[in-house]
Structures are given as structure tokens and as C-alpha cells.
Amino acid sequence: MLDIQFIRDNPELVAEKSKQKGYKVDIGHLLELDTERRTRLTQAEELRSRRNAQAASLKQGRPTPEQIAAGKQLKEEISALETELKGMDSEYQALMWTIPNITKDDVPIGDESASVEVARVGEQVTGAMDHLDFALRRSWVDFERGTKVAGPKFYYLKGDLALLENAITQFALNFIIAKDFTYMTVPHMVNGRIATGTGFAPRSSEQSDEYFIKGEDLSLIATAEIPLTGYHADEIIDEADLPLLYAGYSPCYRKEAGTYGKHTRGLFRVHQFNKLEMYAFTLPEDSAAMHERIRAIEEELWQAIGIPYHVINIASGDLGAPAAKKYDIEYWSKVDGAYRELTSCSNCTDFQTRNLNIRVRRNDGTIEILHSLNGTAVSLARSLVVILEHFQNDDGTLRIPAVLQPYMGGRTEI
Numbered sequence: 017m018l019d020i021q022f023i024r025d026n027p028e029l030v031a032e033k034s035k036q037k038g039y040k041v042d043i044g045h046l047l048e049l050d051t052e053r054r055t056r057l058t059q060a061e062e063l064r065s066r067r068n069a070q071a072a073s074l075k076q077g078r079p080t081p082e083q084i085a086a087g088k089q090l091k092e093e094i095s096a097l098e099t100e101l102k103g104m105d106s107e108y109q110a111l112m113w114t115i116p117n118i119t120k121d122d123v124p125i126g127d128e129s130a131s132v133e134v135a136r137v138g139e140q141v142t143g144a145m146d147h148l149d150f151a152l153r154r155s156w157v158d159f160e161r162g163t164k165v166a167g168p169k170f171y172y173l174k175g176d177l178a179l180l181e182n183a184i185t186q187f188a189l190n191f192i193i194a195k196d197f198t199y200m201t202v203p204h205m206v207n208g209r210i211a212t213g214t215g216f217a218p219r220s221s222e223q224s225d226e227y228f229i230k231g232e233d234l235s236l237i238a239t240a241e242i243p244l245t246g247y248h249a250d251e252i253i254d255e256a257d258l259p260l261l262y263a264g265y266s267p268c269y270r271k272e273a274g275t276y277g278k279h280t281r282g283l284f285r286v287h288q289f290n291k292l293e294m295y296a297f298t299l300p301e302d303s304a305a306m307h308e309r310i311r312a313i314e315e316e317l318w319q320a321i322g323i324p325y326h327v328i329n330i331a332s333g334d335l336g337a338p339a340a341k342k343y344d345i346e347y348w349s350k351v352d353g354a355y356r357e358l359t360s361c362s363n364c365t366d367f368q369t370r371n372l373n374i375r376v377r378r379n380d381g382t383i384e385i386l387h388s389l390n391g392t393a394v395s396l397a398r399s400l401v402v403i404l405e406h407f408q409n410d411d412g413t414l415r416i417p418a419v420l421q422p423y424m425g426g427r428t429e430i
Contacts, residue, residue: 017112017215017370018030018367019385020112023046023115027043029118031043033118036119036333037119037335039115041115046111046112046115049107049111053101053104056097057101063093063094064094066090067087067091070083070090074087117337117339117340118340119335119341120340120341122329122341123330123341125332126333127334128333128334130332131330131331132328132329133326133327134327134343135315135326135327136325137326138323138325139324140348140353141350142353144350144351146282146351147284147400148281150408150414151283154176155175156176156177156178157171157172157282159171166287167287168287169285169287170286170287170288171283176414177400177430179424180403180420180424181400183420184394184403185290185292187321187423188394189393191317191320192292192313192393197262198261198263199265200262200264201264201266202240202243202244202264202265204237204266204269206234206235206237206242206243208233208235210242210243210246210249210372211226211242213368213371214245214338214371214372215336215338215364215368215371225270225271225272227270227271237268237269238268238270239266239268239291239293240264240292241264243264243266244262245368245388246372248260249372249374250372251374252375252376252377252383253297253377253386255377255378256379258376260297261294262296263292263294263295263393265291265292266291267290267291268288269287272287283397283400284356289395289397290396291392291395292393292394293390293393294310294361294390294392295390295391296310296390298386298389299376299387300384300385300386303387303389304363306389307361307363311391314359314361314393315327317393318358320419321403321419321420322406322418323358323402324347324348324406325345325346325347326345326346326348327345329342329343330342338362339362340363342360342362343360343362344358345360346358349405350406357398358395358398359392361389361391361392363387364390365387366385366387366388369385369388403417413429414429415428415429416428416430
């Protein structure tokens, strides 16, 4: 959620930036409601002060009929105002949630096609068997039984491919721990406040990606970013303790609503997968540099594995509500002859932290909202797709990337 004072001071900017992200917002109505709401709050406070003063005067002796009538009138007026304010607060909050974060000035404007390449590493070689066909030949993945047990787009990993997933996890975990991130496992469910506070509000109900627990104030997490954001909710962190760097490991559960027509075959887009996520809380003035740091870590990790990729600065129309700027790392697909999404990293500035009241106490004693960032180290199902494409042999075996071999018992191929 944005700071209402920022919206008051910059209504045209907020409206334009929201439009660039593809969000329909009515800033004029919000500000009219904001003004009216503040007027009512002032009126309610004045009435409460009069009531308190009257209550104090009544302690001096027996109240007169006029004083009783006046007290009753004040009570009725306060009750009516509070009822009106309750409705206004509900509408006000709903409108505030419709406004996405403000994008950085260097974010390209437009839809997905307007995203800009900022780096490229490795060769664009084509010619490989599709990852699913390759894995099925070795009986490494079973979507048929996954569908029987849970439904379409659920699966079992078996044997050496399951071991390879574990090897990727262990390598990536050691890699980012060496970069000063603290490893954490996280709850797989979060309450409504944390889910909403992270800012994953879809543009429409059809795009909602979360699985909700019926009858409970809980939803399954779509990424470890969500519980990691909530970890410091309603806390004040000393400036000297920043930045805080976390590495969260968890399954991720996604409906993948609104993704039909995108690359969906096999393991590329599924309803459940494991992921290792990097997360950072920083001072506002440090978040841009931290964003570049997280991106560099992601690049270094995939260079170590040996995957060709490029980095794109995501265009405004393809950003979610929380992100002010986002990089995607897309690997080169030898099967498709195109770049496909692999990992991402986002600077969410103070959008999520304001929602969840996460603050910093400066060395001079002042308190302000801090910034949050996130980046995927490895998304395991998609990581397997990449390795199956790039390390397959013609005889149906799979070479193990050198950095993963220590985590596969020294084996060089499977």
C-alpha cells in the first residue's frame, strides 16, 4: 500500500504509474473520500471531547434533565458518526488496495513485449529433446499418477531426477549462505493479513493464484516471499542490524490462473514445486544497490551451473502490484529456440513493509518504513527443465553439471 500523503501530493503521478502497470484506479474519488473521512474523524474527535468534558462536569453533582438530554444527544451523534466512518473506512481501504507500487523511472513502459534486455551470457544453441519426453523415457517423472492422486499438473519425481533436485537445492543453499543469507524454513500457510500485506492483489478475481483453506483464515503460500515478508510484521528494526538477509525454502502452491497459452508443458508450469528464495530488508537508500546485488548472485549461480541466459528489465505492464522494478533471468531453451523464464528478483521498496508495519529505528532515533526485496535462487521444477535440456546425451543419459556432482555422490552422469 502506498503512503496516502504521497498520493495526496502526487495524484497525477500515481494515476499515470498505475495506468502503466495496467491497473484501473480512481485517484480523484479516493482523494475526495480521504478528505471527507478526515473531516468526519475531526468531527468525531470533537464530539468525544465534548462528551468527556460533560462527563467530568457531572461528577460535581446531580445532573439536570437538560444535562441528561444533552448527553443522550451527544451519544447519538457519536454513534451515527462512527457508523458512517465504519462504512467510509471500508471503502477507503478497498480503494487503497487497488493502487499498485510506483515503478522506478528506468522501468520500460508497456506490455510484456516492451521489456528490455540488459545482459546476455552464453550461446544460443538449438537441438534437444523436450525435457518431459527425456524424463519419461527414464521413468523419472510421473504426471499420470500425480493426476490420479491430486489432479492435473501435479506429479511425482522418481529416482535419479529426485536426487538431482535435491542436489540443486543443496548447491544453491550453500551458494547463497556463503553470500551471508540466513537459512530459514517457513510456514506453508499464512493468514489473511500476511497474504494481503505482501501485495499479491490480482488485477481480476480470475487471476487469483492462491489456494485458500475454506473456513479458515489461511491460504497456502505461492512463494516463501510471503511468510518471509511477514516475519518482521509490526516490528521496529535498529538501523545497525540492517540489512537483514534471509534464504527461505518451501514448497509453492499455485493455481496458475491466467497463464493459459503460456509455456505450460511438463514441469515448466505446475501447481506445486519447491523453491529457494532470497529475501532482504534494507534501508530505503540502499534498496537499489541491494536489487543489483541479488541479481548478481542469481547470475553467478546460473553461470556456475553452466546455463546460457539473458536478463531483462521487466516492463511496467508485466509487473505485479508490489514491485517497483523487477529483473527476470530467462534461460536459452535449446528445444524452443527462445528464452524462457527461469528466476526473477524484485525491489518492492516500502510497499509490502508499509502494509505490515515493518519499520527501522534510525541511529538518530527517528522511525520510518524500511524496504524489502526478493529474488529466486532456484525454482526446482523449472531448474530441472533447464538441466534436462542442456545436459542430455544422445544415448539417453544426462550429464551432471560439475558443481552439482559433489551432491550426487561424485557421479558425473545419470
